[in-house]
Amino acid sequence: MADQSAHGTTVVITGASSGIGRGCALRLAGLGAHVVLAARRGSVLDALAEEIVAAGGSATAVVTDVSDPAAVGRLAAAAVEERGGIDVWVNNVGVGALGLFWDVPVQDHARVVEVNVLGTIYGAHAAMQQFRAQGRGVLLNVGSIESEVPLAYQSSYAASKAAVLSLGRGLAEELRITGEESTIKVGTIMPWAVDTPWWTHAANYTGHAPRMLAMDDPEVVVDAVVEACTSPKVKHPAGGKARAAHVSHDLFPALTKRLSARVIDRELDRGAPVPDTTGSLHQPMAAGTTVDGGVRERMRREDAAQG
Secondary structure, three states: OOHHHHOOOEEEEEOOOOHHHHHHHHHHHHOOOEEEEEEOOHHHHHHHHHHHHHOOOEEEEEEOOOOOHHHHHHHHHHHHHHHOOOOEEEEOOOOOEEOOHHHOOHHHHHHHHHHHHHHHHHHHHHHHHHHHHHOOEEEEEEOOHHHOOOOOOOHHHHHHHHHHHHHHHHHHHHHHHHOOOOOEEEEEEEEOOEOOOHHHHOEEOOOEOOOOOOOEOHHHHHHHHHHHOOOOOOOEEEOHHHHHHHHHHHHOHHHHHHHHHHHHHHHHOOOOEOOOEOOOOOOOOOOOOOOOOOHHHHHHHHHHHHO
């Protein structure tokens, strides 16, 4: 998104208190957009809004649990009341539960689906109603390369992100039927594993601190989201690793899945021992308010200790 196309736009960003959402908020505000920040942690959102305003940007914080449709409706209403409309809605929704499927409590799997699938649907529904009323808009759903290439130890997360991709595809077809595809756009951002506080916030039943080979820097995904604000694609792999995985899956789907499972299993064993945790699945946690998650640095320390 060039500076001139960002100035004066209103962008709603869910999951804005850390990671990709926070990175997108800072970048888009720096380009002149008014960012409407949504997440469960009100004090963190307020601090982020103050940081943006102090840097010369424009931001509003709205405490929102995306799994609550009424809360998402209030988020949309607040943005419209303050700004008169919404130009871009970034559905940056993503929680996870790590572990062998049968070792993860079923209520944690259910919460992953509730947040990632229903939370995305609630945001998309609010955004599409507003876009159709005003005659324009861009909806960006943050999926994952796991929308196509599911990883072991993340079964319900992979399933939820497959649903996010299918939702975006279905919405694009419906807009084509109604003749609105030229004025209302839908895109799905598909990152590779990213070094954000997501890994701190995830429920974890693996017995080890989470790891993933060749994690991307969050700025790779921020770049993709900013680009998609004006050039959305139904499938938008973010960065070279995600594009390579996407192409590999298209050409060699079975082999790609087997290699991915082998890689994550080998990496996981190198993580430091940790107790089981529900992370921030059911209640927000104080930890993890930055864009970068510090996972790559921890992995370097672990690798050095093991030789």
